[in-house]
Amino acid sequence: MIVIEFTSRQNKIIDIVQEREPITSQEIAEILKVTRATLRPDLAILTMSGALDARPKVGYFYTGKPHMNMLAQQAKNIKVKEIMSLPTVVTEDVSVYNAIVTMFLEDTGAIYVVSNGSLAGVVSRKDFLKNAIGGIDVNKVPVGMVMTRMPNITTIFLEENIIEAAIKIVNHEVDSLPVVEKVTIDGKEKLKVIGKISKSNITKLFVELCKE
Ligand code: ADP
Numbered sequence: 001m002i003v004i005e006f007t008s009r010q011n012k013i014i015d016i017v018q019e020r021e022p023i024t025s026q027e028i029a030e031i032l033k034v035t036r037a038t039l040r041p042d043l044a045i046l047t048m049s050g051a052l053d054a055r056p057k058v059g060y061f062y063t064g065k066p067h068m069n070m071l072a073q074q075a076k077n078i079k080v081k082e083i084m085s086l087p088t089v090v091t092e093d094v095s096v097y098n099a100i101v102t103m104f105l106e107d108t109g110a111i112y113v114v115s116n117g118s119l120a121g122v123v124s125r126k127d128f129l130k131n132a133i134g135g136i137d138v139n140k141v142p143v144g145m146v147m148t149r150m151p152n153i154t155t156i157f158l159e160e161n162i163i164e165a166a167i168k169i170v171n172h173e174v175d176s177l178p179v180v181e182k183v184t185i186d187g188k189e190k191l192k193v194i195g196k197i198s199k200s201n202i203t204k205l206f207v208e209l210c211k212e
Helices: 008-020 025-032 036-048 070-076 096-105 125-133 162-171 199-211
Strands: 052-055 059-062 089-091 110-115 118-124 176-185 188-198
Touching: 008 025, 008 036, 008 052, 008 059, 025 036, 025 059, 036 052, 036 059, 070 162, 070 199, 089 096, 096 110, 096 125, 110 188, 118 125, 118 176, 162 176, 162 188, 162 199, 188 199
Parallel strands: 089 110
Antiparallel strands: 052 059, 110 118, 118 188, 176 188
16 A cells, blocks of 8 residues: 655646646646656656556556545544454542552553443543642542543544544543443433543554555
């Protein structure tokens, strides 16, 4: 797979070829007021990526294929549910000490806190560090006291695509998002945690896509 963001000159070449096909490299060079040698690498990239077709002695044709970043195209078709991991979940009354132990045992950076079956909050490494240097008694204080709570939690649904997940992670400056589904509990709409999507999931996927 070739992953290319075209430069502005490459995009200009595509426009020229689209308008005037078939067109030779000499003619393109004259329009752009550059030498043929300058254009050679651009034309090589454009033909390799499938945006242009070169026919000997005739010139360049526009293939009509979208000259889009293929990595982005593939990523758009991958849903959160395909790459999410199992979440680490505790209830609000668990002590900070036990939550820290859970974080180590489960080798995770974020723990999702639930109350009566629905998402109540998130605790991360920084929350524990901040409270530890603040001098709290980690054995006595429940995790519910130190977590970031609803409705300030950024979540994602199963059917959303992974670009939407990545954008939320970047924009909200968090390491992970709870994957949730809507449930009705006691007549109220709540969010049930069913997974986790983190920077690691997205990085692993990125590596896989680049290998193809
Ligand atoms: P770390 O503490 O390891 O740097 P984060 O960057 O994810 O991890 O957490 C930073 C802060 O954001 C913490 O206070 C945490 O409670 C909060 N947080 C983590 N994930 C979310 C989320 N999905 N929505 C809202 N807040 C979050």
